[in-house]
Amino acid sequence: AQKVTQAQTEISVVEKEDVTLDCVYETRDTTYYLFWYKQPPSGELVFLIRRNSFDEQNEISGRYSWNFQKSTSSFNFTITASQVVDSAVYFCALSEYGNKLVFGAGTILRVKS
């Protein structure tokens, strides 16, 4: 069975600090996809990244970076120089062959000015 664990329920940082959101997953399949979504107070899910299980290269997009390590079944997300606008709930999710998404519990990020 698939499972996604986001152990950090809530994180508070001061603006300009770096912050890492942890994600650990479980799956029996060798082919799967991992995702990160941002959910601001408006509720709409904002897609951030998708990674397939065969691509372990880390990715950087502006202030965002992702570290995928199959050996530890982790897909961590780092925000560098955080900003108040980064305040939101962040979800890590897992999908096998494009089927249903299994979401983690989410991490509330609060960035204070």
Next chain:
Amino acid sequence: GAVVSQHPSWVICKSGTSVKIECRSLDFQATTMFWYRQFPKQSLMLMATSNEGSKATYEQGVEKDKFLINHASLTLSTLTVTSAHPEDSSFYICSARGGDRGLSSSYEQYFGPGTRLTVT
């Protein structure tokens, strides 16, 4: 591209009435649509998966007679909450997946903006 809309964005209804929520893929054909429910301060939980022209597949614990899903066309799926009660108050989010955009993106799910249902 890949825009999914939901209507209405929010709705308040009285207990015992039925509410229909629409999910539309605006610029692609969605062979599969997913319906999720999110209670306050909780994660998204899949309710059901619907494929165009066939019956929806419901997740364990989701009452199919209460949450009617119809996926009559490649661009529209509807979720009807029948005889709604206050415990059905939640944020309902749909996502759509197309199968004709190439292998890498065919597994992509595009989310709608969500519908907030309040049952009084």
